[in-house]
Amino acid sequence: MPELPEVETVANGLNKRAAGTTIESVWIGEKKQPLKSSARAIAKMLEGAKITLVRRVGKHIVADLAEPDGEPRGQWIIHLGMTGSTLVVDPDTPLPKHTHLIAKLSSGKELRFVDPRMFGKLAVRAKSDVFAAPGLEPLTVSLEDFQKLFRGRNTPIKSALLNQALLSGVGNIYADEALFRAGIRPRRRAKSLSRADLTRLHEKVGEVLREAVELGGSSVNDYVDAEGNEGFFQLRHNVYQRTGEPCFTCKKPIKRVVIAGRSSHYCQNCQK
Known part of the structure; x- marks a missing residue:
């Protein structure tokens, strides 16, 4: 299972390639196992939202989302599980078999969540329900x-x-x-x-x-x-x-x- 360094690396890469873009549309697969929030809730939160920041919190990837006018909308929480990956690719990149979500970005790229074993989880949270790790942060703990x-x-x-x-x-x-x-x-x-x-x-x-x-x-x-x-x-x-x-x-x-x-x-x- 990806640990802090792997999640930090993915979050930094997503922030570099996706922060500042708007999610124009979302496709979600039929498998329910990767969804901690409902498909309807995920689509409603993501579509039209601007990704302002992507960061690591514990072993989770957290994308902060904003309204078109810049006001906070909520958060997209990604847990990679055993075999999950989150990629930013060109739309013509071959689609892996176990792709569970595709977010089309205003940059022309696609953000894809792929997970063969489906232990990863996708969730969204309202702006009033900020995600926090249960323990102390290993990189900064005194x-x-x-x-x-x-x-x-x-x-x-x-x-x-x-x-x-x-x-x-x-x-x-x-x-x-x-x-x-x-x-x-x-x-x-x-x-x-x-x-x-x-x-x-x-x-x-x-x-x-x-x-x-x-x-x-x-x-x-x-x-x-x-x-x-x-x-x-x-x-x-x-x-x-x-x-x-x-x-x-x-x-x-x-x-x-x-x-x-x-x-x-x-x-x-x-x-x-």
Whole structure:
């Protein structure tokens, strides 16, 4: 599932290519699975709206919409799910089989939502119902607030990092990579981490996420950005999906363990 860096990359690409344009018309497919709001509500909100800004909120893409006179209209919320992609393309670009929405833009381009497995979701919100992430923002959270999130928690630190009510946006890939760089095993209880451990982890979470955004995210499955390009951060993965391969630092084999139903990858020598 796309995580913070992938969603940030897509949102930035959409903002660059779609912000300032008006949605002239909307086509919505027959499948109801991708629709969190009704097709009628989505079409009513989008048609005739000007896209003023596209940004990431947690793991969601949020497009702020305005009336023709500039007054706020509402928001378009996109969750990519497992295999979703949101592309801005020329109208004559071949249409993928699993296209669920096409928004025709005043620029002459089309904004398309494509999702083969249909775990992604499309929703709209009125201007009075602003979308907000449930947890703190990983790229800007202060060290003090970061440390407070994990004090006294008896859950494994990996599970705590994935808890979107604590930090919104961190997922399996970047939790594994941040824990490796911080030298902390994923099974360690959050409450057992010292102030020094949490200081190091705070630094590495931000470091990993920023590097991944710069490289366009990790293309390990179906992920592509708003222009259909793959990311490159997977080339810097130290542990994620490298089970049995030698650690780049100590040459010991990377281990895999399941924590709360999620695979975790770590080096038993470099992480304590």
